[in-house]
Amino acid sequence: MADVFQSTFSPTLADSCFEQLEREGFCCLPDAISPQTLDAFRQEIKRLVKLNGRKFLFLMNPHKDQDSVFQSLASSKNFTKFLLHLSNLGTKTDNSGFELLNVLRVVPGDKSAGQALNFHFDAEVVTALVPIDIPEGPPEKAGHLVAIPNLRKIRKFVLHNMLEKLLLQNRIAGKLISWIVLRNKNEKYIYKLKPGNVYFFWGYRTLHANLPVDPKETRSTLLFHFGNPHKNSSIVKFIKNRHYRLDVAQKT
Ligand SMILES: O=C(O)CCC(=O)C(=O)O
Numbered sequence: 001m002a003d004v005f006q007s008t009f010s011p012t013l014a015d016s017c018f019e020q021l022e023r024e025g026f027c028c029l030p031d032a033i034s035p036q037t038l039d040a041f042r043q044e045i046k047r048l049v050k051l052n053g054r055k056f057l058f059l060m061n062p063h064k065d066q067d068s069v070f071q072s073l074a075s076s077k078n079f080t081k082f083l084l085h086l087s088n089l090g091t092k093t094d095n096s097g098f099e100l101l102n103v104l105r106v107v108p109g110d111k112s113a114g115q116a117l118n119f120h121f122d123a124e125v126v127t128a129l130v131p132i133d134i135p136e137g138p139p140e141k142a143g144h145l146v147a148i149p150n151l152r153k154i155r156k157f158v159l160h161n162m163l164e165k166l167l168l169q170n171r172i173a174g175k176l177i178s179w180i181v182l183r184n185k186n187e188k189y190i191y192k193l194k195p196g197n198v199y200f201f202w203g204y205r206t207l208h209a210n211l212p213v214d215p216k217e218t219r220s221t222l223l224f225h226f227g228n229p230h231k232n233s234s235i236v237k238f239i240k241n242r243h244y245r246l247d248v249a250q251k252t
């Protein structure tokens with residue numbers, strides 16, 4: 001079966017994507033998703049909205065369902081090779097064993113108040129953003145991405161990461177960041193999303209959120225998160241070890 005990800009992986013292309021990520025914070029692979037695949041994604045979202053009503057939808061790992069249309073992308077050799085290559089360079093470790101995380105977000109405009117301008121850093125090193133439905137119109141009504149790329153480095157200590165997140169990922173900080181980033185109709189931090197394209201960025205290092213959505217419209221995106229920036233962290237090892245010990249204790 002043909003690979004649904006239309007940008008053929010090559011180490012040269014992935015290396016130049018990495019350099020672009022380091023330099024500018026974003027790397028776009030244009031038309032990586034075919035109109036047919038995009039159409040299949042849109043049909044599935046229509047079905048989900050019909051089923052659940054017009055509310056914010058956040059589906060964790062839809063690709064794990066073998067029958068899901070999103071499965072095709074998660075199992076694409078081209079796509080997953082990009083994720084692995086970029087995350088390995090991004091963390092300077094091997095992420096081959098890392099489990100792919102995938103989220104489907106559907107934001108109806110009239111329910112977008114709580115979902116827009118929620119600035120955050122992702123937990124994984126690389127994020128691939130697949131826009132599916134992006135309304136037409138001015139950026140502040142089309143739900144485009146707003147980001148300060150590569151704002152921070154990968155933190156050596158998990159605690160440092162946690163404190164930073166605590167400091168920046170709250171309502172007051174969010175309001176302040178929105179004001180700083182969007183004042184004077186500044187478009188410097190706005191990344192316009194075009195369905196069909198796939199956007200890679202350093203999710204862990206980039207402070208990002210989506211802009212509001214026109215109340216009459218719906219915005220949907222598929223996100224993939226990959227690569228562990230804290231592989232050698234003793235806290236993460238301790239937590240994992242504890243889980244393992246508890247698991248073994250419960251089974252014996
Ligand atoms: O939907 C988007 O454009 C971004 C969502 C996001 O940043 C996330 O789910 O981590």
Ligand SMILES: [Fe+2]
Pocket residue numbers: 120121122127203208
């Ligand atoms: Fe994110």
